[in-house]
Amino acid sequence: MHGLIFRTVEAYVSDSFGPDMWARAIALADIEITSFEAMLQYDASYFPRVLDGCAKALERPQAMILEDIGTYLITHQNHASIRRLMRFGGHSFSELLHSLGDLPDRTRLAVSGLILPQIDVREAISQRFIITSFGSPSGFGHVLVGLLRAMADDYGTLAVLDHQGTRDGAETIEVAIVDTAFAKDRGFSLAAGAKVRTA
Amino acid sequence: MISALDLLARLRPLHVCVGKTGHIVQAGAGLGRIGAGDVVGRRFLEVFEVVRPVRPLDMPALRSLAGEVLRLRLRTEPDIGLRALAIEDQDGGVILDLSFGIAVIEAVQRFGLTAQDFAAGDLAVELLFLQEAKSSAMAASFSLNSRLNGARLAAETDALTDELTGLHNRRALESALTRLRHSDTGYAVMHMDLDHFKEVNDTLGHAVGDTILKRVAAIMRSQTRQDDLLVRMGGDEFAIICPGLTDTLRLRDLSLGLIHQTSKPMIVDDQEARVGASLGIALKTPDSRVDPAALMERADVALYAAKRSGRGRYVFWSPDLGQSLSDLDLPHVSLRS
Structure with missing residues (x-):
């Protein structure tokens, strides 16, 4: 691992x-x-x-620790790059959720050998997502809940996230987006730490 | 059906349509973002400089490049390379579809481009993601490497150092001899053995003995040159490798200095200890071919001769002493016993 x-x-x-x-x-x-x-x-x-x-x-409980780890990854200044890499997923929180299916592949592109569970995302009803993660390391769904909760804050989106438990090795997360303009978006520019010149 | 120009505007944020007069008639929204300003109505070749495959100076020349991939740049941003496919618009003009290529990373930084400035199918954002992710991963790798390297250097130093005296150990000597084997430089090998050390150790104790060994190491450091390799072979036995030093007068002075300094009475814990030193020296001159191991043996033989002739002396090896201790007719005598 x-x-x-x-x-x-x-x-x-x-x-x-x-x-x-x-x-x-x-x-x-x-x-x-x-x-x-x-x-x-x-x-x-x-x-x-x-x-x-x-x-x-x-x-x-372990679930609580894993969830905190997800939040920590996005919010701690030592890992500012992870927040940025997540923001590459989309310009809105729902777009980010839709891009989660690519997350294991993107991760592998960045660090070969870092294998994450497969993630499946469905927006069954508008603004209501079912996210399934399948595979090792188990408990990854809890990390994802904490991580996505912090990302929702980052986008200024109010969302309700809930880990539905594990069945047949698959963890299910429900996400309901309540308000996409709940707070100010922390913003994101493609250029990392760049001195942007206005054209 | 959507018109061709609208289609271009919707699909290609970095396109330019040049009319038959050579003036830009339409430009993608992305162009305004990269420092070109509003280019519509301006002469294409005044805004852009086409660098390859040839430098067209007028519209007919530009038109003749249709079907080719051009390398070009904005005259206002000459260090950001662009490339473009040029096609004829069937009306005397040319349409160019631009992209950044690898300069995209620089362009995004300089102009603060966003995902919307690129075509939806453009992999520019993936490229940026990858570049950033790789940088983070590389930083983690570098930090691991530098820590491992620090640990390796420390371990290497430990592995080559005699713990008590801080001099080099036998392993360091071996690798130095290996290096000398492959070099043409002349050098001297001095083999030094303390006199009366065993008696001091037995009567005054090991702690005093250890202190004496440390002081001898300090004497060796003070008497030798920076480049000389100082080795504690074990016990009270030392070796000095002097690269580039084959002058017998200087080696004599060095030997006398070592003998003189070590023979002075040493006060350790209010007790007076007296040791001394005997030295055997063997030389390899630049033009001779002697294996370092054979030279060590010669120094050994010379040291034995120095001990036998009354201690507190140095002896240069000479052929009449023999090549190794086993040549001597003294099978039971060994310096290390």
Whole structure:
């Protein structure tokens, strides 16, 4: 399993609760590694144990931790690039949702070897989306909920997101867009950190 | 049915229609965004400079390029390369369909282009995504690499250093000898053994012995040149490799300095310790062909001769001493025992 996944969990715990909390979590996970490298591969069997260690150390359910990780990825300044990469998905929140099907492929383009679950998106009724994620790492749906909630804020869109649980290895998320102009869009320019000259 | 010009305007944000007089009659919305301003009504060749395959100077010349892919640039933005397919409009004019190619990254930065400035099917946005994603991934890789490299350098230094004295160890000597094997430079090998070290160690203790070894290392550093390789071979045995130094007078001075400094009484923890040093020296002159390992043996032989002739001395190897210790008729004597 790609080190970026482990590294993200580690960064979330360290940045949000301090390095001591991570040390406790990784000790409870009972594996022979104390810190993960983003650009190495690790045994996939570590993942549930790391999550279990975090849940015990933080004394909260794994689902809640995963959801917080999703939000953390978008909102923490250390990962500003991820927010930008997500904004490439579309100029509105609903367009972003429709682009989620491309997310695993886009991710693989960026970092070969980083395999994410397949994602299927349907807008059954206008502004009501059913998102299904299928495959490893399990629990990814919770990350997606936190991530999309933060992205909705980013677009200034009010949306209600709900993880419907897991059935036959597939996680289902329901998204209802309530108001697309609920708050100010944080904005996005294709050029990263560019000094834009007005033509 | 939608008209051809409307079709172009809708599908191609970066197109230019040039009339038969050479003036621009229609331009895509994207062009206004890249510093060209309102170009409609202006002469095409005054707004753009066609660079390849040829530089057309008038409308007939431009028309003759129809069907070709042109390289061109805006005269106001000469460093952003564009390319365009030129086709005839069947009415004496030319239609050019422009794109950025790889310059898109620079163009987006400079003009603040948005996804709407590109045709829906254009992969420009994917290219930008990829460029940004790759930069992030590369940054993570570089950070890993630099940390691994730091750890590697530290491990390498550890692996080549004698922990007690900070001098190089045998492994460092081996790789230095390997390098010398492949080089034509002359050099000297000095093999140094402390005199009376075992007695000091036995009577005053290992802690005192260790301190003496560290002081000898300091003496070696002070007496030798920057380029010399100082090695603790183990125990009280040292070696010095002097690249480029084959002058016997200077080597003699160096040896005398080492013997003199190590023979001074050393006070360690209020106790006086007296050691000394014996040296064997072997030379490889630039024109001779001696294997470094053989040279080490010669230095060994010379050191043995120095010890046998009364310690506190240095001896240069000479052929009459023999090539190796096993040549000597003293099977049970070894310096390292």
